[in-house]
Amino acid sequence: MASHAAAVARLNRLGLRCKAEARYDEGRAHYERALALLITRPAPDLDAIATLYHNLGGIEHARGDYAAAEAFAGRGVALRAGLEGADPGDLAADRSALAAILDGQGRYDEAEGLYREALRAFRRDPGARGWDIAVTLGNLGAQYARRGRLREAARLLRRAADLKAQVLGPGDPGVAVALNNLALTLLRMGEAGRAAALYRHAIGLLESSLGADHPWTLTCRANAGSALRPGVTPP
Amino acid sequence: MQTPQQKNTAGMPSTRELELARRQIERDGGTIELGSEELEERVTPRLASNHNETFLAA
Numbered sequence: 042m043a044s045h046a047a048a049v050a051r052l053n054r055l056g057l058r059c060k061a062e063a064r065y066d067e068g069r070a071h072y073e074r075a076l077a078l079l080i081t082r083p084a085p086d087l088d089a090i091a092t093l094y095h096n097l098g099g100i101e102h103a104r105g106d107y108a109a110a111e112a113f114a115g116r117g118v119a120l121r122a123g124l125e126g127a128d129p130g131d132l133a134a135d136r137s138a139l140a141a142i143l144d145g146q147g148r149y150d151e152a153e154g155l156y157r158e159a160l161r162a163f164r165r166d167p168g169a170r171g172w173d174i175a176v177t178l179g180n181l182g183a184q185y186a187r188r189g190r191l192r193e194a195a196r197l198l199r200r201a202a203d204l205k206a207q208v209l210g211p212g213d214p215g216v217a218v219a220l221n222n223l224a225l226t227l228l229r230m231g232e233a234g235r236a237a238a239l240y241r242h243a244i245g246l247l248e249s250s251l252g253a254d255h256p257w258t259l260t261c262r263a264n265a266g267s268a269l270r271p272g273v274t275p276p
Numbered sequence: 277m278q279t280p281q282q283k284n285t286a287g288m289p290s291t292r293e294l295e296l297a298r299r300q301i302e303r304d305g306g307t308i309e310l311g312s313e314e315l316e317e318r319v320t321p322r323l324a325s326n327h328n329e330t331f332l333a334a
Contacts (some may be wrong), residue, residue, distance in 0.1 A: 053323045060326055074304060077297035080289040087282055092323040094287070099326040110328075120287030134325055141328035176327040183330040215329065222332045257331055264334045 045082070049075045049089065056096055061214075063256050065104045072097050088131075091121040095135050098142060107145045114139040130170055133162035137177045144184050156181045172215075175204035179219045186226045195230065198223035214257065217246035221261045228268050240265035 052075035059068030076093045079085055098114030101107070118135045121127045140155035156177050163170035163177065182197030202219035209215050224239035244265060247258040282288075289297070 050323060057324060057326055074300065077300040077304075080294055080297045081301060085289070087288075089323050090289070091287070092325050095325045096323075099328050102328045116287040118287075123282060123284040123286045125281040125283050131325070134327075138325070138328045141330055144330055172327070176329060180328075180330045183332050186332060215327075218329045218331055222330070225332045225334060228334075260331060260333050264332070267334065 045078060049078050052078075053093065053096065056100070060096075060100050060103055061251070063103070065100050068100045069097065072100065087120060087124055088127060091117045091124070091127075091135065092131070093117075094120065095138055098138060102138070102142050102145065105145070107142055110142040111139070111146075114142050129162050130166055130173070133159040133170075134173055137173065137180070140177075141180050144180065144187075149184055149188060152184060153181065156184075171204060171208040175201050175208060175219075176215070178204070179222065182219075182226075183222045186222060186229070191226055191230050194226045195223060198226060212246060212250065214247055214250040217243040217250070217261070218257070220246070221257075221264060224268065225264055233268050237265070237268040240268050 052071045056068045056071040056075070059065070059071060072093055076090065076097075079090050079093065094113045094117030098110045098112075098117060101110035101113060104110075114135065118132070118139055121132045121135055136155045137159035140152040140159065143149075143152040143155070160174065160177050160181075163174045167174065178197050179201030182194045182201060185191070185194035185197065198219050202216055202223060205213060205216045205219055220239045220243040224236040224243065227233075227239065228236040240261065243261050244258065247255065247261055251258055
């Protein structure tokens with residue numbers, strides 16, 4: 042018989058894996074089972090419940106259902122913010138994740154405020170929060186790219202790519218996310234050759250780590266179409 | 277490890293959600309049977325959280 046805590050941890054791991062593999066319904070079911078086990082406890086672990094709300098928001102963000110994502114993620118923030126003794130870095134991660142959801146809805150100013158607040162918290166413990174910093178810088182850069190602030194976007198996305206490669210390893214799909222976003226930004230700046238090289242790198246990383254049919258791989262290939270077409274000379 | 281303490285009720289599961297969770301566990305066939313020692317256990321091992329990455333499309 043698995044212990045209660047081990048079952049919750051296992052279900053959470055399965056949910057994380059399902060999200061990475063774009064199996065969203067299955068991932069949500071794992072998280073909901075874990076949540077059911079937690080909230081029916083005589084003395085529920087509210088910190089763990091907040092993390093599951095965070096992760097449920099992440100599944101819906103990945104699926105593109107931003108209203109559902111915001112409801113879960115907002116609840117996670119509210120719950121953890123109300124816990125005396127909660128890890129400030131975890132609360133910052135909740136806020137950064139919520140910011141990405143607001144970004145998806147075009148609520149850029151709200152999102153930027155949360156990103157910056159989260160970055161201030163992460164930078165108090167940069168050794169433990171390198172991945173969080175990289176993702177938050179990358180998402181802020183992507184937002185700037187959407188808003189046409191291309192030079193600032195390129196600078197942040199380059200930093201995000203470098204930091205992810207350092208923290209996660211150069212073959213991690215997270216590096217490819219930053220490279221895809223940087224390539225798109227450079228293409229809009231008229232730097233088609235540099236963009237083409239970054240797209241090739243990103244596609245290679247995504248195919249080897251997530252597979253040819255993963256939504257990120259397909260989007261990156263579609264993005265690359267204009268940069269890689271005949272007539273564009275890579276550097 | 278110190279368990280975080282609750283300061284307010286924001287984000288807390290409601291009574292209805294609690295009932296739905298019990299039904300969920302029943303639907304799952306009560307796969308998790310709890311012994312008395314486990315009922316005393318209050319802290320779940322620290323759960324990993326995911327990142328929400330923005331992936332731009334042209």
